[in-house]
Amino acid sequence: MTWHHVPISLNPADVVSRGCTPRELLEHSLWANGPPFLHQSSSKWPSLPNAVKDLPERHSAALVGTVCTDISINCKFPNSxxxxxxxxxxxxxxxxxxxxxxxxxxxxxxxxxxxxxxxxxxxxxxxxxxxxxxxxxxxxxxxxxxxxxxxxxxxxxxxxxxxxxxxxxxxxxxxxxxxxxxxxxxxxxxxxxxxxxxxxxxxxxxxxxxxxxxxxxxxxxxxxxxxxxxxxxxxxxxMKPITWEHVMGSLSANRVQPNPAFHTTEVDYCGPFYHKAEARNKAPHKCYIAVFLCFSTKDTHLEVVQDLTTDSFIAALRRFTSLRGTPRTIWS
Structure with a gap:
Protein backbone atom coordinates (compact mmCIF):
# COMPACT_ATOMS: atom_id res chain seq x y z
CA MET A 1 0.00 0.00 0.00
CA THR A 2 1.13 3.50 -0.83
CA TRP A 3 0.07 6.30 1.45
CA HIS A 4 -0.19 9.94 0.44
CA HIS A 5 -0.91 13.12 2.36
CA VAL A 6 -4.09 15.17 1.77
CA PRO A 7 -3.93 18.78 3.03
CA ILE A 8 -6.73 20.12 5.23
CA SER A 9 -7.95 22.56 2.60
CA LEU A 10 -8.40 19.71 0.08
CA ASN A 11 -9.93 17.13 2.40
CA PRO A 12 -13.66 16.59 1.61
CA ALA A 13 -14.28 14.87 4.96
CA ASP A 14 -13.58 18.15 6.77
CA VAL A 15 -16.53 19.78 5.00
CA VAL A 16 -19.03 17.78 7.06
CA SER A 17 -16.98 17.37 10.22
CA ARG A 18 -16.49 21.13 10.55
CA GLY A 19 -20.22 21.74 10.09
CA CYS A 20 -22.28 23.09 7.21
CA THR A 21 -25.92 23.45 6.18
CA PRO A 22 -27.55 21.05 3.66
CA ARG A 23 -27.72 23.82 1.05
CA GLU A 24 -23.98 24.55 1.44
CA LEU A 25 -23.25 20.85 1.18
CA LEU A 26 -25.11 20.49 -2.12
CA GLU A 27 -23.32 23.49 -3.60
CA HIS A 28 -19.86 22.52 -2.32
CA SER A 29 -17.62 21.41 -5.23
CA LEU A 30 -15.04 19.72 -2.97
CA TRP A 31 -17.72 17.51 -1.43
CA ALA A 32 -19.35 16.68 -4.77
CA ASN A 33 -16.22 16.16 -6.96
CA GLY A 34 -13.48 15.36 -4.49
CA PRO A 35 -9.97 16.87 -4.39
CA PRO A 36 -8.97 18.42 -7.77
CA PHE A 37 -5.45 16.97 -7.67
CA LEU A 38 -6.87 13.47 -8.21
CA HIS A 39 -7.61 14.45 -11.84
CA GLN A 40 -3.93 15.17 -12.39
CA SER A 41 -0.92 12.89 -12.61
CA SER A 42 0.62 11.52 -9.44
CA SER A 43 3.70 13.63 -9.91
CA LYS A 44 1.62 16.75 -9.22
CA TRP A 45 -0.01 15.39 -6.06
CA PRO A 46 0.74 17.15 -2.75
CA SER A 47 3.94 15.94 -1.18
CA LEU A 48 4.30 14.65 2.35
CA PRO A 49 5.40 17.15 4.97
CA ASN A 50 8.99 16.89 6.08
CA ALA A 51 9.13 14.31 8.85
CA VAL A 52 11.25 15.15 11.86
CA LYS A 53 13.51 12.20 12.56
CA ASP A 54 15.51 13.41 15.53
CA LEU A 55 13.12 14.63 18.21
CA PRO A 56 14.70 16.36 21.20
CA GLU A 57 13.94 14.88 24.61
CA ARG A 58 11.42 16.97 26.54
CA HIS A 59 10.60 16.59 30.23
CA SER A 60 7.02 17.62 30.89
CA ALA A 61 5.89 18.66 34.36
CA ALA A 62 2.44 17.35 35.30
CA LEU A 63 0.43 18.61 38.26
CA VAL A 64 -1.95 15.98 39.58
CA GLY A 65 -4.69 16.95 42.00
CA THR A 66 -6.14 14.12 44.05
CA VAL A 67 -9.68 14.23 45.41
CA CYS A 68 -11.06 11.71 47.88
CA THR A 69 -13.67 9.64 46.13
CA ASP A 70 -16.15 7.18 47.56
CA ILE A 71 -15.07 3.95 45.89
CA SER A 72 -17.97 2.02 47.39
CA ILE A 73 -20.54 3.77 45.15
CA ASN A 74 -19.39 1.99 41.98
CA CYS A 75 -18.95 -1.35 43.73
CA LYS A 76 -20.79 -4.36 42.35
CA PHE A 77 -22.43 -5.24 45.68
CA PRO A 78 -23.50 -1.97 47.35
CA ASN A 79 -26.52 -3.60 49.02
CA SER A 80 -24.69 -6.54 50.66
CA MET A 239 -45.53 -11.35 58.43
CA LYS A 240 -46.87 -8.18 59.99
CA PRO A 241 -50.34 -8.97 61.42
CA ILE A 242 -53.22 -6.73 60.46
CA THR A 243 -55.42 -5.79 63.41
CA TRP A 244 -59.14 -6.15 62.82
CA GLU A 245 -60.99 -2.86 63.09
CA HIS A 246 -64.50 -3.28 64.44
CA VAL A 247 -67.23 -1.08 63.05
CA MET A 248 -68.81 0.92 65.85
CA GLY A 249 -72.57 0.85 66.27
CA SER A 250 -74.92 3.72 65.56
CA LEU A 251 -75.34 6.43 68.16
CA SER A 252 -78.51 6.44 70.21
CA ALA A 253 -81.30 8.93 69.51
CA ASN A 254 -80.61 10.84 72.74
CA ARG A 255 -77.11 11.68 71.47
CA VAL A 256 -77.98 12.93 67.99
CA GLN A 257 -81.37 14.58 68.44
CA PRO A 258 -81.68 18.13 69.87
CA ASN A 259 -82.84 18.19 73.51
CA PRO A 260 -82.62 20.65 76.42
CA ALA A 261 -79.44 20.58 78.46
CA PHE A 262 -79.24 17.58 80.80
CA HIS A 263 -82.43 16.08 79.33
CA THR A 264 -80.59 12.77 79.26
CA THR A 265 -77.66 12.67 81.65
CA GLU A 266 -74.88 10.23 82.41
CA VAL A 267 -73.05 10.20 85.74
CA ASP A 268 -69.68 8.86 86.79
CA TYR A 269 -67.10 9.31 89.52
CA CYS A 270 -63.47 10.40 89.27
CA GLY A 271 -60.87 10.43 91.98
CA PRO A 272 -59.99 10.02 94.74
CA PHE A 273 -58.62 13.45 95.58
CA TYR A 274 -57.18 14.50 98.93
CA HIS A 275 -58.20 17.64 100.79
CA LYS A 276 -56.63 19.02 103.92
CA ALA A 277 -58.66 18.82 107.10
CA GLU A 278 -59.53 21.98 109.02
CA ALA A 279 -57.98 20.66 112.21
CA ARG A 280 -54.22 21.01 112.54
CA ASN A 281 -51.98 17.90 112.32
CA LYS A 282 -54.78 15.79 110.96
CA ALA A 283 -54.34 13.48 107.97
CA PRO A 284 -55.92 14.65 104.69
CA HIS A 285 -59.29 13.16 103.74
CA LYS A 286 -60.33 11.50 100.52
CA CYS A 287 -63.01 13.02 98.33
CA TYR A 288 -64.46 12.29 94.91
CA ILE A 289 -65.97 14.21 92.00
CA ALA A 290 -69.39 13.28 90.60
CA VAL A 291 -69.41 14.12 86.87
CA PHE A 292 -72.82 14.76 85.28
CA LEU A 293 -72.64 14.88 81.46
CA CYS A 294 -75.41 15.80 79.03
CA PHE A 295 -75.88 13.34 76.13
CA SER A 296 -76.77 15.80 73.39
CA THR A 297 -74.94 19.04 74.31
CA LYS A 298 -71.97 17.53 76.23
CA ASP A 299 -72.49 20.05 79.05
CA THR A 300 -70.64 19.01 82.20
CA HIS A 301 -71.57 19.57 85.84
CA LEU A 302 -69.18 18.69 88.69
CA GLU A 303 -70.14 17.99 92.31
CA VAL A 304 -67.79 17.22 95.21
CA VAL A 305 -68.67 14.01 97.08
CA GLN A 306 -67.19 13.21 100.49
CA ASP A 307 -67.19 9.40 100.12
CA LEU A 308 -68.66 6.52 98.11
CA THR A 309 -71.79 6.03 100.24
CA THR A 310 -75.35 6.20 98.92
CA ASP A 311 -76.25 9.18 101.09
CA SER A 312 -73.35 11.22 99.70
CA PHE A 313 -74.40 10.48 96.12
CA ILE A 314 -78.06 11.34 96.80
CA ALA A 315 -76.95 14.66 98.31
CA ALA A 316 -74.85 15.42 95.21
CA LEU A 317 -77.76 14.44 92.94
CA ARG A 318 -80.13 16.79 94.84
CA ARG A 319 -77.66 19.66 94.46
CA PHE A 320 -77.41 18.90 90.76
CA THR A 321 -81.19 18.79 90.17
CA SER A 322 -81.72 21.98 92.17
CA LEU A 323 -79.41 23.84 89.75
CA ARG A 324 -80.00 22.08 86.43
CA GLY A 325 -83.46 20.62 86.75
CA THR A 326 -84.57 17.03 86.93
CA PRO A 327 -83.33 14.90 83.99
CA ARG A 328 -85.70 12.56 82.20
CA THR A 329 -83.17 9.72 82.11
CA ILE A 330 -79.93 9.16 84.04
CA TRP A 331 -77.33 6.68 82.83
CA SER A 332 -74.70 5.48 85.27
Whole structure:
Protein backbone atom coordinates (compact mmCIF):
# COMPACT_ATOMS: atom_id res chain seq x y z
CA MET A 1 0.00 0.00 0.00
CA THR A 2 1.13 3.50 -0.83
CA TRP A 3 0.07 6.30 1.45
CA HIS A 4 -0.19 9.94 0.44
CA HIS A 5 -0.91 13.12 2.36
CA VAL A 6 -4.09 15.17 1.77
CA PRO A 7 -3.93 18.78 3.03
CA ILE A 8 -6.73 20.12 5.23
CA SER A 9 -7.95 22.56 2.60
CA LEU A 10 -8.40 19.71 0.08
CA ASN A 11 -9.93 17.13 2.40
CA PRO A 12 -13.66 16.59 1.61
CA ALA A 13 -14.28 14.87 4.96
CA ASP A 14 -13.58 18.15 6.77
CA VAL A 15 -16.53 19.78 5.00
CA VAL A 16 -19.03 17.78 7.06
CA SER A 17 -16.98 17.37 10.22
CA ARG A 18 -16.49 21.13 10.55
CA GLY A 19 -20.22 21.74 10.09
CA CYS A 20 -22.28 23.09 7.21
CA THR A 21 -25.92 23.45 6.18
CA PRO A 22 -27.55 21.05 3.66
CA ARG A 23 -27.72 23.82 1.05
CA GLU A 24 -23.98 24.55 1.44
CA LEU A 25 -23.25 20.85 1.18
CA LEU A 26 -25.11 20.49 -2.12
CA GLU A 27 -23.32 23.49 -3.60
CA HIS A 28 -19.86 22.52 -2.32
CA SER A 29 -17.62 21.41 -5.23
CA LEU A 30 -15.04 19.72 -2.97
CA TRP A 31 -17.72 17.51 -1.43
CA ALA A 32 -19.35 16.68 -4.77
CA ASN A 33 -16.22 16.16 -6.96
CA GLY A 34 -13.48 15.36 -4.49
CA PRO A 35 -9.97 16.87 -4.39
CA PRO A 36 -8.97 18.42 -7.77
CA PHE A 37 -5.45 16.97 -7.67
CA LEU A 38 -6.87 13.47 -8.21
CA HIS A 39 -7.61 14.45 -11.84
CA GLN A 40 -3.93 15.17 -12.39
CA SER A 41 -0.92 12.89 -12.61
CA SER A 42 0.62 11.52 -9.44
CA SER A 43 3.70 13.63 -9.91
CA LYS A 44 1.62 16.75 -9.22
CA TRP A 45 -0.01 15.39 -6.06
CA PRO A 46 0.74 17.15 -2.75
CA SER A 47 3.94 15.94 -1.18
CA LEU A 48 4.30 14.65 2.35
CA PRO A 49 5.40 17.15 4.97
CA ASN A 50 8.99 16.89 6.08
CA ALA A 51 9.13 14.31 8.85
CA VAL A 52 11.25 15.15 11.86
CA LYS A 53 13.51 12.20 12.56
CA ASP A 54 15.51 13.41 15.53
CA LEU A 55 13.12 14.63 18.21
CA PRO A 56 14.70 16.36 21.20
CA GLU A 57 13.94 14.88 24.61
CA ARG A 58 11.42 16.97 26.54
CA HIS A 59 10.60 16.59 30.23
CA SER A 60 7.02 17.62 30.89
CA ALA A 61 5.89 18.66 34.36
CA ALA A 62 2.44 17.35 35.30
CA LEU A 63 0.43 18.61 38.26
CA VAL A 64 -1.95 15.98 39.58
CA GLY A 65 -4.69 16.95 42.00
CA THR A 66 -6.14 14.12 44.05
CA VAL A 67 -9.68 14.23 45.41
CA CYS A 68 -11.06 11.71 47.88
CA THR A 69 -13.67 9.64 46.13
CA ASP A 70 -16.15 7.18 47.56
CA ILE A 71 -15.07 3.95 45.89
CA SER A 72 -17.97 2.02 47.39
CA ILE A 73 -20.54 3.77 45.15
CA ASN A 74 -19.39 1.99 41.98
CA CYS A 75 -18.95 -1.35 43.73
CA LYS A 76 -20.79 -4.36 42.35
CA PHE A 77 -22.43 -5.24 45.68
CA PRO A 78 -23.50 -1.97 47.35
CA ASN A 79 -26.52 -3.60 49.02
CA SER A 80 -24.69 -6.54 50.66
CA UNK A 81 -22.42 -5.63 53.56
CA UNK A 82 -21.07 -9.18 53.81
CA UNK A 83 -19.91 -9.15 50.18
CA UNK A 84 -18.54 -5.62 50.52
CA UNK A 85 -16.38 -6.78 53.42
CA UNK A 86 -14.85 -9.56 51.31
CA UNK A 87 -14.33 -7.28 48.30
CA UNK A 88 -12.45 -4.71 50.36
CA UNK A 89 -10.51 -7.45 52.12
CA UNK A 90 -9.07 -8.39 48.72
CA UNK A 91 -8.44 -4.69 47.98
CA UNK A 92 -6.54 -4.38 51.25
CA UNK A 93 -4.53 -7.51 50.40
CA UNK A 94 -3.63 -6.03 47.01
CA UNK A 95 -2.51 -2.74 48.57
CA UNK A 96 -0.44 -4.47 51.24
CA UNK A 97 1.21 -6.75 48.66
CA UNK A 98 2.09 -3.74 46.49
CA UNK A 99 3.61 -1.87 49.43
CA UNK A 100 5.52 -4.87 50.72
CA UNK A 101 6.61 -5.88 47.19
CA UNK A 102 6.10 -9.50 48.10
CA UNK A 103 4.61 -12.38 46.19
CA UNK A 104 0.80 -12.23 46.09
CA UNK A 105 -0.99 -14.35 48.65
CA UNK A 106 -3.26 -17.06 47.31
CA UNK A 107 -4.70 -18.13 50.65
CA UNK A 108 -8.25 -17.51 51.74
CA UNK A 109 -9.27 -14.22 53.28
CA UNK A 110 -8.31 -14.03 56.94
CA UNK A 111 -10.23 -12.40 59.78
CA UNK A 112 -7.60 -9.67 60.04
CA UNK A 113 -7.95 -8.86 56.34
CA UNK A 114 -11.75 -8.71 56.72
CA UNK A 115 -11.42 -6.27 59.60
CA UNK A 116 -8.82 -4.07 57.89
CA UNK A 117 -10.78 -4.16 54.63
CA UNK A 118 -13.89 -2.98 56.50
CA UNK A 119 -11.84 -0.17 58.06
CA UNK A 120 -10.64 0.82 54.57
CA UNK A 121 -14.25 0.84 53.30
CA UNK A 122 -15.67 2.94 56.15
CA UNK A 123 -12.72 5.36 56.19
CA UNK A 124 -13.15 6.11 52.48
CA UNK A 125 -16.85 6.81 53.08
CA UNK A 126 -16.20 9.12 56.04
CA UNK A 127 -13.52 11.10 54.20
CA UNK A 128 -16.06 11.98 51.49
CA UNK A 129 -19.43 12.32 53.24
CA UNK A 130 -18.11 13.60 56.59
CA UNK A 131 -15.25 15.56 55.06
CA UNK A 132 -15.55 18.75 57.16
CA UNK A 133 -15.54 16.97 60.50
CA UNK A 134 -12.88 14.49 59.39
CA UNK A 135 -10.61 17.23 58.05
CA UNK A 136 -10.84 19.34 61.20
CA UNK A 137 -10.25 16.46 63.61
CA UNK A 138 -7.38 15.04 61.57
CA UNK A 139 -5.61 18.42 61.90
CA UNK A 140 -6.23 18.51 65.69
CA UNK A 141 -8.82 21.24 65.34
CA UNK A 142 -12.24 21.24 67.04
CA UNK A 143 -15.32 20.09 65.20
CA UNK A 144 -17.28 22.92 63.46
CA UNK A 145 -19.94 24.44 65.68
CA UNK A 146 -22.60 24.16 62.96
CA UNK A 147 -21.99 20.44 62.51
CA UNK A 148 -24.84 18.04 63.26
CA UNK A 149 -22.40 15.82 65.14
CA UNK A 150 -21.23 18.43 67.62
CA UNK A 151 -23.30 16.84 70.40
CA UNK A 152 -21.56 13.48 69.84
CA UNK A 153 -18.09 14.97 70.45
CA UNK A 154 -16.53 12.98 67.58
CA UNK A 155 -12.94 11.74 67.68
CA UNK A 156 -10.62 9.93 65.27
CA UNK A 157 -9.42 6.56 66.51
CA UNK A 158 -6.07 4.92 65.99
CA UNK A 159 -7.44 3.15 62.90
CA UNK A 160 -8.33 6.49 61.25
CA UNK A 161 -12.10 6.12 61.68
CA UNK A 162 -14.42 8.86 62.89
CA UNK A 163 -16.03 7.70 66.14
CA UNK A 164 -18.40 8.95 68.85
CA UNK A 165 -16.54 10.56 71.75
CA UNK A 166 -18.94 10.02 74.65
CA UNK A 167 -18.15 9.60 78.34
CA UNK A 168 -17.65 5.84 78.58
CA UNK A 169 -13.85 5.82 78.67
CA UNK A 170 -13.82 4.25 82.15
CA UNK A 171 -16.56 1.68 81.45
CA UNK A 172 -15.78 -2.03 81.36
CA UNK A 173 -16.57 -2.24 77.63
CA UNK A 174 -14.57 -2.87 74.50
CA UNK A 175 -13.35 0.04 72.38
CA UNK A 176 -16.03 -0.34 69.67
CA UNK A 177 -18.82 -0.14 72.24
CA UNK A 178 -17.30 2.86 74.00
CA UNK A 179 -16.73 4.72 70.73
CA UNK A 180 -19.04 3.49 67.93
CA UNK A 181 -18.13 4.21 64.32
CA UNK A 182 -20.07 7.10 62.77
CA UNK A 183 -21.98 6.31 59.59
CA UNK A 184 -23.40 8.98 57.23
CA UNK A 185 -27.14 9.18 56.70
CA UNK A 186 -28.80 7.92 53.48
CA UNK A 187 -25.66 6.13 52.27
CA UNK A 188 -26.00 2.72 50.54
CA UNK A 189 -23.40 1.13 52.82
CA UNK A 190 -25.19 2.43 55.93
CA UNK A 191 -28.42 0.88 54.67
CA UNK A 192 -26.57 -2.35 53.87
CA UNK A 193 -25.20 -2.50 57.44
CA UNK A 194 -28.69 -1.97 58.92
CA UNK A 195 -30.15 -4.71 56.68
CA UNK A 196 -27.25 -7.02 57.59
CA UNK A 197 -27.88 -6.67 61.34
CA UNK A 198 -31.65 -6.80 60.80
CA UNK A 199 -31.37 -10.24 59.18
CA UNK A 200 -28.63 -11.41 61.55
CA UNK A 201 -30.79 -10.77 64.62
CA UNK A 202 -33.86 -12.47 63.10
CA UNK A 203 -35.68 -9.38 61.79
CA UNK A 204 -35.52 -7.36 64.99
CA UNK A 205 -37.61 -4.24 65.39
CA UNK A 206 -36.31 -0.70 65.04
CA UNK A 207 -35.68 -0.09 68.75
CA UNK A 208 -33.98 -3.44 69.41
CA UNK A 209 -32.00 -3.20 66.19
CA UNK A 210 -30.78 0.32 66.99
CA UNK A 211 -29.64 -0.78 70.46
CA UNK A 212 -27.71 -3.70 68.95
CA UNK A 213 -26.32 -1.61 66.11
CA UNK A 214 -24.97 1.07 68.46
CA UNK A 215 -22.68 -1.44 70.11
CA UNK A 216 -20.39 -0.98 67.09
CA UNK A 217 -21.87 1.58 64.67
CA UNK A 218 -23.66 4.89 65.14
CA UNK A 219 -25.83 5.78 62.09
CA UNK A 220 -26.66 9.46 61.87
CA UNK A 221 -30.43 9.79 61.72
CA UNK A 222 -31.13 7.40 64.58
CA UNK A 223 -34.38 5.49 64.95
CA UNK A 224 -36.29 7.23 62.15
CA UNK A 225 -33.65 6.28 59.58
CA UNK A 226 -33.45 2.70 60.91
CA UNK A 227 -37.25 2.35 60.83
CA UNK A 228 -37.32 3.61 57.23
CA UNK A 229 -34.91 0.86 56.17
CA UNK A 230 -36.76 -1.86 58.12
CA UNK A 231 -40.13 -0.90 56.63
CA UNK A 232 -38.80 -1.94 53.22
CA UNK A 233 -38.15 -5.51 54.40
CA UNK A 234 -40.46 -7.77 52.36
CA UNK A 235 -40.54 -10.60 54.90
CA UNK A 236 -41.42 -8.29 57.78
CA UNK A 237 -44.15 -6.71 55.66
CA UNK A 238 -45.68 -10.09 54.85
CA MET A 239 -45.53 -11.35 58.43
CA LYS A 240 -46.87 -8.18 59.99
CA PRO A 241 -50.34 -8.97 61.42
CA ILE A 242 -53.22 -6.73 60.46
CA THR A 243 -55.42 -5.79 63.41
CA TRP A 244 -59.14 -6.15 62.82
CA GLU A 245 -60.99 -2.86 63.09
CA HIS A 246 -64.50 -3.28 64.44
CA VAL A 247 -67.23 -1.08 63.05
CA MET A 248 -68.81 0.92 65.85
CA GLY A 249 -72.57 0.85 66.27
CA SER A 250 -74.92 3.72 65.56
CA LEU A 251 -75.34 6.43 68.16
CA SER A 252 -78.51 6.44 70.21
CA ALA A 253 -81.30 8.93 69.51
CA ASN A 254 -80.61 10.84 72.74
CA ARG A 255 -77.11 11.68 71.47
CA VAL A 256 -77.98 12.93 67.99
CA GLN A 257 -81.37 14.58 68.44
CA PRO A 258 -81.68 18.13 69.87
CA ASN A 259 -82.84 18.19 73.51
CA PRO A 260 -82.62 20.65 76.42
CA ALA A 261 -79.44 20.58 78.46
CA PHE A 262 -79.24 17.58 80.80
CA HIS A 263 -82.43 16.08 79.33
CA THR A 264 -80.59 12.77 79.26
CA THR A 265 -77.66 12.67 81.65
CA GLU A 266 -74.88 10.23 82.41
CA VAL A 267 -73.05 10.20 85.74
CA ASP A 268 -69.68 8.86 86.79
CA TYR A 269 -67.10 9.31 89.52
CA CYS A 270 -63.47 10.40 89.27
CA GLY A 271 -60.87 10.43 91.98
CA PRO A 272 -59.99 10.02 94.74
CA PHE A 273 -58.62 13.45 95.58
CA TYR A 274 -57.18 14.50 98.93
CA HIS A 275 -58.20 17.64 100.79
CA LYS A 276 -56.63 19.02 103.92
CA ALA A 277 -58.66 18.82 107.10
CA GLU A 278 -59.53 21.98 109.02
CA ALA A 279 -57.98 20.66 112.21
CA ARG A 280 -54.22 21.01 112.54
CA ASN A 281 -51.98 17.90 112.32
CA LYS A 282 -54.78 15.79 110.96
CA ALA A 283 -54.34 13.48 107.97
CA PRO A 284 -55.92 14.65 104.69
CA HIS A 285 -59.29 13.16 103.74
CA LYS A 286 -60.33 11.50 100.52
CA CYS A 287 -63.01 13.02 98.33
CA TYR A 288 -64.46 12.29 94.91
CA ILE A 289 -65.97 14.21 92.00
CA ALA A 290 -69.39 13.28 90.60
CA VAL A 291 -69.41 14.12 86.87
CA PHE A 292 -72.82 14.76 85.28
CA LEU A 293 -72.64 14.88 81.46
CA CYS A 294 -75.41 15.80 79.03
CA PHE A 295 -75.88 13.34 76.13
CA SER A 296 -76.77 15.80 73.39
CA THR A 297 -74.94 19.04 74.31
CA LYS A 298 -71.97 17.53 76.23
CA ASP A 299 -72.49 20.05 79.05
CA THR A 300 -70.64 19.01 82.20
CA HIS A 301 -71.57 19.57 85.84
CA LEU A 302 -69.18 18.69 88.69
CA GLU A 303 -70.14 17.99 92.31
CA VAL A 304 -67.79 17.22 95.21
CA VAL A 305 -68.67 14.01 97.08
CA GLN A 306 -67.19 13.21 100.49
CA ASP A 307 -67.19 9.40 100.12
CA LEU A 308 -68.66 6.52 98.11
CA THR A 309 -71.79 6.03 100.24
CA THR A 310 -75.35 6.20 98.92
CA ASP A 311 -76.25 9.18 101.09
CA SER A 312 -73.35 11.22 99.70
CA PHE A 313 -74.40 10.48 96.12
CA ILE A 314 -78.06 11.34 96.80
CA ALA A 315 -76.95 14.66 98.31
CA ALA A 316 -74.85 15.42 95.21
CA LEU A 317 -77.76 14.44 92.94
CA ARG A 318 -80.13 16.79 94.84
CA ARG A 319 -77.66 19.66 94.46
CA PHE A 320 -77.41 18.90 90.76
CA THR A 321 -81.19 18.79 90.17
CA SER A 322 -81.72 21.98 92.17
CA LEU A 323 -79.41 23.84 89.75
CA ARG A 324 -80.00 22.08 86.43
CA GLY A 325 -83.46 20.62 86.75
CA THR A 326 -84.57 17.03 86.93
CA PRO A 327 -83.33 14.90 83.99
CA ARG A 328 -85.70 12.56 82.20
CA THR A 329 -83.17 9.72 82.11
CA ILE A 330 -79.93 9.16 84.04
CA TRP A 331 -77.33 6.68 82.83
CA SER A 332 -74.70 5.48 85.27
Missing amino acids: FHKLQRVFAYIYRFISNCRAKSSPSRNRVTIEELYLGTVLLLRSIQQVHLAKEYGCLSKDRPCPQKSKMISLRPIIGSDGLLRVGGRLQNANLDFDTQHPILLPKDHPVTKAIIVYFHIKYLHAGSQALLATLRQKYWPIGRRKFVATVINKCIRCFR
